[in-house]
Amino acid sequence: MTAPRWDHHLFPGERLLWQGRPQRFAQGPVWRVILTLVGLVLLAFASFVGWLTSVLTSDSGIAAVAGTAAGGAMTLSAAGLGLWLIAAQWVTRLDRSGWTAYALSTRAAYIRHSNLSPKLEIYEIRPDTAIEHRKGARGGTIEFHSHREDNSDGPVTVRAGFRNISDAPAVLAMIRDIQARRA
Numbered sequence: 592m593t594a595p596r597w598d599h600h601l602f603p604g605e606r607l608l609w610q611g612r613p614q615r616f617a618q619g620p621v622w623r624v625i626l627t628l629v630g631l632v633l634l635a636f637a638s639f640v641g642w643l644t645s646v647l648t649s650d651s652g653i654a655a656v657a658g659t660a661a662g663g664a665m666t667l668s669a670a671g672l673g674l675w676l677i678a679a680q681w682v683t684r685l686d687r688s689g690w691t692a693y694a695l696s697t698r699a700a701y702i703r704h705s706n707l708s709p710k711l712e713i714y715e716i717r718p719d720t721a722i723e724h725r726k727g728a729r730g731g732t733i734e735f736h737s738h739r740e741d742n743s744d745g746p747v748t749v750r751a752g753f754r755n756i757s758d759a760p761a762v763l764a765m766i767r768d769i770q771a772r773r774a
Contacts, residue, residue, distance in 0.1 A: 597696075601696055607694060627677050630673040630675070633676065634673035643662065690705045695766065697769060698716065701713055701714075714751060720735055722766055724763050734750045
Protein backbone atom coordinates (compact mmCIF):
# COMPACT_ATOMS: atom_id res chain seq x y z
CA MET A 592 0.00 0.00 0.00
CA THR A 593 1.46 3.35 -0.95
CA ALA A 594 1.88 6.12 1.57
CA PRO A 595 -0.58 8.98 1.17
CA ARG A 596 0.58 12.47 0.27
CA TRP A 597 0.28 14.96 3.09
CA ASP A 598 2.03 18.06 1.71
CA HIS A 599 -1.15 19.63 0.32
CA HIS A 600 -2.64 19.58 3.87
CA LEU A 601 0.32 21.29 5.55
CA PHE A 602 0.51 25.01 6.25
CA PRO A 603 3.46 27.05 4.89
CA GLY A 604 6.53 26.36 6.99
CA GLU A 605 5.06 23.17 8.46
CA ARG A 606 7.14 20.00 7.96
CA LEU A 607 6.10 16.37 8.01
CA LEU A 608 7.92 14.50 10.81
CA TRP A 609 6.32 11.05 10.70
CA GLN A 610 3.67 9.07 8.87
CA GLY A 611 2.31 5.60 9.46
CA ARG A 612 -0.68 3.28 9.65
CA PRO A 613 -2.19 1.07 12.33
CA GLN A 614 -0.78 -2.44 12.56
CA ARG A 615 -2.63 -5.01 10.49
CA PHE A 616 -4.96 -7.51 12.09
CA ALA A 617 -2.98 -10.25 13.84
CA GLN A 618 -4.31 -13.16 11.83
CA GLY A 619 -1.99 -14.29 9.05
CA PRO A 620 -3.00 -15.46 5.57
CA VAL A 621 -2.37 -19.15 6.39
CA TRP A 622 -4.98 -19.07 9.16
CA ARG A 623 -7.41 -17.28 6.86
CA VAL A 624 -7.11 -20.10 4.34
CA ILE A 625 -7.44 -22.80 7.01
CA LEU A 626 -10.52 -21.23 8.60
CA THR A 627 -12.12 -20.65 5.20
CA LEU A 628 -11.57 -24.32 4.31
CA VAL A 629 -13.04 -25.43 7.65
CA GLY A 630 -16.03 -23.19 6.95
CA LEU A 631 -16.50 -24.75 3.52
CA VAL A 632 -16.32 -28.26 5.03
CA LEU A 633 -18.98 -27.29 7.57
CA LEU A 634 -21.20 -25.94 4.80
CA ALA A 635 -20.79 -29.21 2.88
CA PHE A 636 -21.61 -31.15 6.06
CA ALA A 637 -24.69 -28.99 6.62
CA SER A 638 -25.85 -29.68 3.08
CA PHE A 639 -25.33 -33.42 3.56
CA VAL A 640 -27.22 -33.46 6.88
CA GLY A 641 -30.06 -31.48 5.30
CA TRP A 642 -30.28 -33.93 2.42
CA LEU A 643 -30.03 -36.94 4.76
CA THR A 644 -32.74 -35.56 7.00
CA SER A 645 -35.10 -35.08 4.07
CA VAL A 646 -34.48 -38.62 2.83
CA LEU A 647 -34.73 -40.42 6.18
CA THR A 648 -37.79 -38.56 7.46
CA SER A 649 -40.01 -38.92 4.45
CA ASP A 650 -42.52 -40.95 6.53
CA SER A 651 -45.16 -39.29 8.63
CA GLY A 652 -45.48 -39.56 12.38
CA ILE A 653 -43.84 -38.32 15.53
CA ALA A 654 -40.46 -39.92 14.77
CA ALA A 655 -40.33 -38.14 11.41
CA VAL A 656 -41.15 -34.81 13.03
CA ALA A 657 -38.49 -35.30 15.71
CA GLY A 658 -35.93 -36.38 13.11
CA THR A 659 -36.77 -33.39 10.94
CA ALA A 660 -36.40 -31.00 13.89
CA ALA A 661 -33.08 -32.52 14.99
CA GLY A 662 -31.75 -32.62 11.44
CA GLY A 663 -32.87 -29.05 10.84
CA ALA A 664 -31.19 -27.85 14.02
CA MET A 665 -27.96 -29.63 13.11
CA THR A 666 -28.11 -28.27 9.55
CA LEU A 667 -28.67 -24.70 10.72
CA SER A 668 -25.90 -24.96 13.35
CA ALA A 669 -23.32 -26.33 10.94
CA ALA A 670 -24.32 -23.91 8.18
CA GLY A 671 -24.24 -20.94 10.57
CA LEU A 672 -20.82 -21.85 11.92
CA GLY A 673 -19.49 -22.48 8.41
CA LEU A 674 -20.80 -19.15 7.12
CA TRP A 675 -19.41 -17.35 10.17
CA LEU A 676 -15.94 -18.84 9.66
CA ILE A 677 -15.93 -17.81 6.01
CA ALA A 678 -17.43 -14.34 6.59
CA ALA A 679 -14.99 -13.65 9.43
CA GLN A 680 -12.13 -13.86 6.94
CA TRP A 681 -13.70 -11.06 4.90
CA VAL A 682 -14.63 -8.93 7.89
CA THR A 683 -11.11 -9.06 9.34
CA ARG A 684 -9.80 -7.74 6.03
CA LEU A 685 -11.91 -4.65 6.62
CA ASP A 686 -9.91 -3.62 9.66
CA ARG A 687 -9.03 0.03 9.87
CA SER A 688 -5.36 -0.37 8.94
CA GLY A 689 -6.31 -0.56 5.28
CA TRP A 690 -8.10 2.75 5.18
CA THR A 691 -6.54 4.79 7.99
CA ALA A 692 -3.31 6.77 7.67
CA TYR A 693 -1.55 8.89 10.29
CA ALA A 694 0.86 11.80 10.03
CA LEU A 695 2.63 14.07 12.49
CA SER A 696 3.91 17.47 11.46
CA THR A 697 5.74 20.19 13.33
CA ARG A 698 2.32 21.66 14.23
CA ALA A 699 -0.42 19.01 14.25
CA ALA A 700 -1.46 15.38 14.13
CA TYR A 701 -3.40 14.21 11.06
CA ILE A 702 -5.70 11.21 10.78
CA ARG A 703 -7.04 10.36 7.33
CA HIS A 704 -9.87 7.86 6.81
CA SER A 705 -10.39 6.81 3.20
CA ASN A 706 -13.25 4.32 3.59
CA LEU A 707 -16.84 4.86 2.42
CA SER A 708 -17.04 8.29 4.05
CA PRO A 709 -13.55 9.81 3.64
CA LYS A 710 -12.50 12.44 6.14
CA LEU A 711 -9.42 14.16 7.46
CA GLU A 712 -9.06 14.97 11.14
CA ILE A 713 -6.48 17.58 12.22
CA TYR A 714 -5.51 17.99 15.87
CA GLU A 715 -3.15 20.81 16.76
CA ILE A 716 -0.42 19.82 19.21
CA ARG A 717 -0.19 22.50 21.92
CA PRO A 718 1.92 22.67 25.06
CA ASP A 719 -1.20 21.95 27.14
CA THR A 720 -2.41 19.03 24.99
CA ALA A 721 -2.97 16.00 27.22
CA ILE A 722 -1.11 12.99 25.84
CA GLU A 723 -1.85 9.41 26.82
CA HIS A 724 0.33 6.48 25.78
CA ARG A 725 -0.83 2.88 26.14
CA LYS A 726 1.29 -0.12 25.24
CA GLY A 727 -0.37 -3.02 23.45
CA ALA A 728 0.67 -6.52 22.48
CA ARG A 729 1.50 -5.55 18.90
CA GLY A 730 1.96 -1.80 19.12
CA GLY A 731 1.16 1.27 21.11
CA THR A 732 -1.61 3.84 21.11
CA ILE A 733 -1.03 7.55 21.57
CA GLU A 734 -4.15 9.61 22.30
CA PHE A 735 -3.95 13.38 22.03
CA HIS A 736 -7.58 14.47 21.94
CA SER A 737 -10.72 13.70 23.91
CA HIS A 738 -14.10 15.34 24.33
CA ARG A 739 -17.47 14.47 25.83
CA GLU A 740 -20.53 13.86 23.71
CA ASP A 741 -24.10 13.03 24.60
CA ASN A 742 -25.72 10.10 22.85
CA SER A 743 -28.73 7.89 23.52
CA ASP A 744 -26.86 6.06 26.32
CA GLY A 745 -25.78 9.27 28.04
CA PRO A 746 -22.46 11.09 27.99
CA VAL A 747 -19.47 9.31 26.43
CA THR A 748 -15.84 10.30 26.01
CA VAL A 749 -14.66 10.33 22.40
CA ARG A 750 -10.90 9.90 22.00
CA ALA A 751 -8.64 10.47 19.00
CA GLY A 752 -5.09 9.39 18.41
CA PHE A 753 -2.70 7.11 16.61
CA ARG A 754 -3.94 3.61 17.40
CA ASN A 755 -1.88 0.43 17.31
CA ILE A 756 1.29 1.87 15.79
CA SER A 757 4.56 -0.06 15.90
CA ASP A 758 6.82 2.92 16.66
CA ALA A 759 4.74 4.52 19.43
CA PRO A 760 7.68 5.44 21.74
CA ALA A 761 9.44 7.36 18.95
CA VAL A 762 6.22 9.15 17.95
CA LEU A 763 5.53 10.00 21.60
CA ALA A 764 9.02 11.54 21.86
CA MET A 765 8.32 13.64 18.73
CA ILE A 766 5.02 14.89 20.19
CA ARG A 767 6.73 15.81 23.47
CA ASP A 768 9.39 17.66 21.47
CA ILE A 769 6.69 19.61 19.56
CA GLN A 770 5.08 20.55 22.88
CA ALA A 771 8.40 21.71 24.31
CA ARG A 772 9.17 23.86 21.25
CA ARG A 773 5.73 25.48 21.26
CA ALA A 774 5.84 26.30 24.99
